[in-house]
Amino acid sequence: MANPVYEPTRRKLEAVRMISASGILGYGFPESSMKAGLERKPHMVGVDGGSSDPGPHYLGSGKTLNSRLAMKRDLSILVRGAVANGIPMMVGTCGGAGGEPHLQACADIVREIARENGLHFRMALIHSEQDKGFLRKRLAGGRVRALGRGQVLTPDTIDKAERIVGMMGPEPYRAALEAGAQVILGGRGTDPAPWVALAMHHGLPEAPAWYAGKMLECACNAAIPKKHDCLMVTVGADYVEAEPLNPELRCTPLSVAVQALHENASPITRYEPGGILDSKDCRIEAVSERVVRISGMRWTPAPYSVKLEAAQKVGYSAITLAATRDPGLIGQIDSFMAFVRESTATKVTALGLSPDDYELVVRLYGRDGVMGEWEPDKGALPIEVAIIAECVGKTQDIANAALSLARVTLLHSDFPGRMCKEGNMAFPFSPSDIERGAIYEFTMQHVVEPDDPLQMFPIEYENV
């Protein structure tokens, strides 16, 4: 049976209803909530697919944050719902990091869902990986700026990056909507982008569109009790209304205000690719026990800029987990660790390696393993201390070799007053050493000024 034909519309509307399925694609959501939402005849469904929060590994390695199975489950409900209702379905920052492998992983899942369900639609893939040559030219032309405390970008940082993505605004999504795509998968973008695009596509202004997008990207983070569930937001010319689709959840003025604090530097000023969203004078009012209306947000246009994210390989890592229950050792753990560090260096050098070939990082849990230099209470003596010793080497072999020597040194070094000469550490596992493979770090805190908002984000269309 052929599915209903999608009839794209660019009709101006007084208000649009938009759904966000969950906090991140693959986190899951109750199917009943999405069903209830679709009965309300929304103008789109979507979900944000990523975040930089889980760290640089995903952007660097090209691996997805969530499992294929979990992403497929969420996408299947979204794609089938969108097709049955003749509305667009959009995913932002596919696969966790929004690079090319992440985007292709999601596209592959969508094609499989279409095949298995006999669905046909026009799909757009919006690419966000950046060409190093293009960025070097922009840098040379003075079109790259550092953000906040970031250093001036150097060509070297561009060259050394494993992968660089630009964070797209809503414009590429709007272009794909204009072109009649029903399923739109985006690479890295600013999280609100898909919903902002839909609202503006139907003629609604920036301020409420961006405010709505900011709420929707985290779905029911704006509701209580907090869970991964579907949120509906209605955008009008000068207001936004939020309502969770699960009847057990509620949006309250406080829960909506609290969402404004989530994962950003400021709850009232939000910098976006083409302007600034200002929520200082927002009115947040209860419409009912579970629906909240927000008004008074402002949008100030600013020169268009695209934020960059980059991951650079820094080496290879191996770790070991150990712990001590020895009060004598715990009482002098800093001097003991200094000895271990020095002794390990001597042994590594004896292998013909240079001290520059590896770095030993020790985290002491029970002391300051969580906060490091920020730990305010270093004086307390714990009954036991857990140790994660890590060696980062230029190659995996070097990391493994250095870690092996560090582990033996932890286990068998002497210290004043030592009572248990059989070994200083309890190792919970055999083998005790774990290879972590290549490791990465985030290297860019910069924006590029493009010629236009679409320049850095090519769109590819296919009939699925």
Place this chain on the structure above:
Amino acid sequence: MAKLKDIAKACKSKNAGPFEVTLDIMFDNAELFERVRATGVINAGLIASLYGVEPSDVLFTEYAPALAWKATLPRRIASGAVGDTDVYGAQQHAPLLDIDVPI
């Protein structure tokens, strides 16, 4: 005198991008929030001293609609870089808990 952990609804931390961590102090009682606000104890200088950074490195916002204060500061080490201890920045809130509030 009260400890913040005994009167606030939440004291929390989280990344604001890979290079910054943001701290939120939140109340769920408007009257109590106003009393704490009137003391003036919660400010950028206090956060800077608790975390050993310069006051100019703290972006501090009082956000009355959420009965909250927000402070954003540079992370010690970028998220997930060598030596990092908290990739999500989700466990850097403890110094807030023992803030003494003269109410």
